[in-house]
Amino acid sequence: MPELPEVEIVRRGLEPVLTGAMIARVEQRRPDLRFPFPQDFVSRLEGRKIVAVSRRAKYLLVTLSDATVLIVHLGMSGRLSVALPGAAPRTFGDYVYGTAASDKHDHVVITLSTGASVVYNDPRRFGFMLLTTERERDAHPLFADLGPEPLGNALDAAYLAGKAYGKRTDLKGFLLDQRNIAGLGNIYVSEALHGAEISPRRTAGSLARAGGAPTARAKRLVPEIRAVLNRAILAGGSSLRDYRHTDGASGGFQNEFSVYGRTGEPCPRLGCGGLIQRLVQSQRATYYCASCQR
Numbered sequence: 001m002p003e004l005p006e007v008e009i010v011r012r013g014l015e016p017v018l019t020g021a022m023i024a025r026v027e028q029r030r031p032d033l034r035f036p037f038p039q040d041f042v043s044r045l046e047g048r049k050i051v052a053v054s055r056r057a058k059y060l061l062v063t064l065s066d067a068t069v070l071i072v073h074l075g076m077s078g079r080l081s082v083a084l085p086g087a088a089p090r091t092f093g094d095y096v097y098g099t100a101a102s103d104k105h106d107h108v109v110i111t112l113s114t115g116a117s118v119v120y121n122d123p124r125r126f127g128f129m130l131l132t133t134e135r136e137r138d139a140h141p142l143f144a145d146l147g148p149e150p151l152g153n154a155l156d157a158a159y160l161a162g163k164a165y166g167k168r169t170d171l172k173g174f175l176l177d178q179r180n181i182a183g184l185g186n187i188y189v190s191e192a193l194h195g196a197e198i199s200p201r202r203t204a205g206s207l208a209r210a211g212g213a214p215t216a217r218a219k220r221l222v223p224e225i226r227a228v229l230n231r232a233i234l235a236g237g238s239s240l241r242d243y244r245h246t247d248g249a250s251g252g253f254q255n256e257f258s259v260y261g262r263t264g265e266p267c268p269r270l271g272c273g274g275l276i277q278r279l280v281q282s283q284r285a286t287y288y289c290a291s292c293q294r
Contacts, residue, residue: 002074003185004150005232007058010080013090014118015053017082018062022049022113029107034075034128044068044131045110057146057182067134071142075126085115146182150225155181157222160207161214167204172281174204181225187260188228190287194259194269195224199293200279200286231256259287267292 002010026042038044049065062070074080083089108120108129120129132140147163148154163180174180175189193200198217207218235256258268263278267289274291 002058003188004055004058004183005188005229007060007074007183008055008233010074011053011055011060014060014080014082017084017114017116018050018053018112018118020050021116023047023064023110024113025111027109027111029109033107033122033125034073035130037129038131041129041131045070050112056143057149057178058185059142061137063134069132069134069137071128071130071132071140072120073127073129075122075124075128077124078120078122078127081119081121083117083119089119145179147178147180148182150181150184151229155222155225157214157218160222161218162208162212164204164206164218165208165212169204170200170281171198171202171204171206172200172284172286176282176284184225186284186286187257188225188232190260191258192221192225192228194288194293195228196220197292197294199290200281200288259289262287 023045024047026045028037028042031037045064045068048068050062051065052061052063054061054063058073060072060074062072064070072080079091081089081091102123103121105121105123106119107122107125110118110120112118120127130142137143148159160180164174167174171193172189175184175192176186178184190200196217198221202217207215207221209215259276262276265276266272267274267276269289269292272289272292274289276287276289279286279288
């Protein structure tokens with residue numbers, strides 16, 4: 001499943017194509033994806049102008065001129081392609097899992113007033129499209145309990161310590177909990193913990209002192225989370241077996257992984273000398289260096 005950097009890259013690719021355009025026509029080719037489409041899905045989109053394309057956690061949000069908000073989640077194999085007049089289609093977020101992008105999996109086609117068209121293709125149909133409004137968006141069940149964005153100012157060491165205070169859950173699971181921080185996923189948590197020299201085996205409570213003040217670990221971790229995510233965005237995301245960049249090429253951040261997927265390899269930290277290890281926490285793989293992550 002794509003993580004925050006990959007979704008942000010898709011958003012940035014879609015934004016100049018969608019913003020300011022009118023939705024002329026919507027073809028909904030099946031009744032459901034992961035969830036059923038809203039009954040009035042087509043009628044609430046057609047004839048509206050697109051005023052903004054944003055992101056919340058791992059969700060794309062398309063805001064329309066009547067304050068309707070289209071929520072898009074790409075699931076495991078969803079992709080968005082844009083065809084511009086006179087140009088070859090471009091794919092935004094190609095989560096292929098080894099499958100070809102057959103047009104039989106084109107489930108939604110949105111034609112814009114500019115002549116461009118946007119196609120949602122999803123072989124596994126784990127993605128979904130829902131509708132809400134600007135007024136109701138933050139209270140929507142998908143967003144009501146989400147924590148702050150990791151790239152925003154609301155995430156700081158004091159906030160992190162306050163949420164972690166007294167918690168005995170493992171630190172990795174705490175960071176993956178979307179109620180604490182929105183959008184963090186498995187790859188980037190492993191990378192951020194290595195960058196901050198913090199063991200994933202530690203409890204979440206180790207980020208807070210008695211009384212809830214942030215520890216030195218919390219102060220190191222917050223900027224490292226931001227740095228890892230920003231590097232991933234600049235590198236075009238991470239291409240494992242599933243992700244491709246907006247023009248169909250691979251993202252490049254996997255070439256910069258310090259620990260993820262590198263079991264048995266030397267730790268890249270200068271002077272460390274340790275080896276990368278793998279453990280399973282909450283049924284998910286964690287990669288770390290036991291020598292420098294304490």
